[in-house]
Amino acid sequence: MPVSARGERGLVTLEWMLIVSAIAGLAAVSVLTVQQVLDTATDLPADPDTLIVDAEITAAKLAAEATQAMRDNPSGYPALDSAFSDRCANIATTRNSSVIEGTPKWTPPEPGPTVEPAICKLTRHAS
Numbered sequence: 001m002p003v004s005a006r007g008e009r010g011l012v013t014l015e016w017m018l019i020v021s022a023i024a025g026l027a028a029v030s031v032l033t034v035q036q037v038l039d040t041a042t043d044l045p046a047d048p049d050t051l052i053v054d055a056e057i058t059a060a061k062l063a064a065e066a067t068q069a070m071r072d073n074p075s076g077y078p079a080l081d082s083a084f085s086d087r088c089a090n091i092a093t094t095r096n097s098s099v100i101e102g103t104p105k106w107t108p109p110e111p112g113p114t115v116e117p118a119i120c121k122l123t124r125h126a127s
Helices: 005-042 048-072 078-093
Strands: 105-107 119-121
Touching: 048 078, 048 119, 078 105
Parallel strands: none
Antiparallel strands: 105 119
16 A cells, blocks of 8 residues: 555655654753762762861951951051951851861960051861
8 A cells, every 4th residue: 555645745754753753852851860970979078178268268368358357447456356256266266177177276466557467367177
């Protein structure tokens, strides 16, 4: 029994629909796989080297802020020192506690013609 031209067009259309559906299915599976890999990668524990660098940057910014506060208002700085000291101590109690040993040592800025900068000194855990 011969197949009409109309029937052949219907089969060709069906074949193309199946091919397009297969490609769309592969694309969807690829997207889900990549998403799962990225989700897994972001769940890794923080690298200790990254944490200590982050903590040291936070300490340096805090010291710079305190030094600038002393430069801007030397007579008003003593009222602010307690807050700066507490913020320095809190660097060790936040997410950085696994890489910082003990409590950071706060040294306030010293007034004078050239302000002696503040220091928030961190001590790394021994590796």
